[in-house]
Amino acid sequence: MAWSAARYSGGDCPVDGAVGVKLPHIHTSRCTGCGWCVAACPPGVLSLQVVAWRKHAVLHDEQGCTGCSQCERRCPFGVITMVKTEKPDGRQA
Numbered sequence: 779m780a781w782s783a784a785r786y787s788g789g790d791c792p793v794d795g796a797v798g799v800k801l802p803h804i805h806t807s808r809c810t811g812c813g814w815c816v817a818a819c820p821p822g823v824l825s826l827q828v829v830a831w832r833k834h835a836v837l838h839d840e841q842g843c844t845g846c847s848q849c850e851r852r853c854p855f856g857v858i859t860m861v862k863t864e865k866p867d868g869r870q871a
């Protein structure tokens with residue numbers, strides 16, 4: 779997916795072309811693997827994976843994430859935090 783204004787999350791003014799984005803950080807040690815966030819994600823870029831006998835949510839496609847925060851809002855356990863990430867040119871958002 780090409781970088782676009784659809785990924786703008788309010789970090790910078792989009793008018794001058796500076797685009798910031800937030801991505802979900804999943805605190806896997808507290809994730810129950812319930813899957814609510816996976817079901818809530820519109821583009822389907824979250825999935826459940828089993829690591830060391832524990833099932834937890836994983837963002838498997840960062841480029842496909844729109845930064846909509848629906849996963850953060852849907853998680854009943856407050857496991858997901860939206861965090862600013864680097865811009866395409868490498869500067870901090």
Ligand code: SF4
Nearest residue numbers: 819843844846847849
């Ligand atoms: S921020 Fe939106 S698009 Fe990104 S993983 Fe969460 S629900 Fe999916």
Ligand code: SF4
Nearest residue numbers: 809810812813815853
């Ligand atoms: S909704 Fe929360 S607890 Fe459930 S799988 Fe997603 S991150 Fe884990």
